[in-house]
């Protein structure tokens with residue numbers, strides 16, 4: 001006899017069953033980045049009944065996101081709502097039983113070390129290799145599985161890293177075809193996103209329900225427009241001198257704490273974070289700012305945004321600042337020192 005309930009179609013799926021469903025309910029997944037990949041992964045996992053999901057992202061919703069970032073609305077773009085908050089609200093409507101934590105933050109070593117012990121698996125939904133290499137080192141250090149995923153235009157790539165079992169991202173780096181193109185230079189179609197996420201979430205479900213033998217064991221790359229698919233057995237790509245998974249030096253956990261500026265991938269934007277010793281008072285900052293006559297000033301509880309000359313400046317509550325309209329770090333710092341101090 002069929003018992004109809006929320007997860008019945010999933011528990012009917014034999015490799016999951018009632019036992020797998022219970023495991024999902026007791027699981028915690030960390031999704032790093034809530035753009036296109038992160039939105040789609042989060043929605044699938046929330047619908048699947050994963051018990052706890054933590055989202056980390058540093059950005060807010062913009063109009064150009066709406067074409068593929070499925071959790072966001074025109075209202076979110078208009079109000080520049082942080083992606084983690086907008087996503088959390090929508091996900092909670094979809095499944096009120098899942099616990100959703102949203103962290104509005106630039107993901108670095110500290111942020112990951114604070115949470116890695118609590119999570120069962122990490123999904124990479126970032127847009128840059130700096131963050132991925134930190135995730136890779138953290139996951140090797142703390143023995144946490146993670147799923148790499150990336151997409152641009154009609155091309156996507158994904159593979160699963162299991163510490164002590166598979167090679168890591170550092171081993172495989174040179175085998176990932178890339179020409180430096182980004183979604184901001186050559187665009188992207190949403191089916192590419194969904195295809196990468198289909199692979200990533202399937203692998204996560206296999207890990208969480210302990211169907212380890214079903215894992216793909218392959219680096220998967222595809223191009224939906226050119227109708228191409230490539231699979232490489234990852235076992236053959238292990239680098240026997242890898243500093244991360246073999247020597248366990250974890251090179252990317254070191255210097256990150258000093259990094260204060262970064263040009264955001266293909267976005268004509270510079271991000272600036274203040275050093276840790278400096279405290280930032282968002283309310284005072286807003287009060288000072290209001291004395292100046294600024295173009296297109298907007299504020300919400302998480303950030304303020306305004307324009308100055310050809311730049312748009314966005315300052316988050318923790319002082320992290322985005323300067324849109326330049327890739328020049330010196331130019332961006334000048335504006336930062338002028339307004340944020």
Ligand SMILES: [Zn+2]
Pocket residue numbers: 167168169170171172239242243244245246
């Ligand atoms: Zn390695």
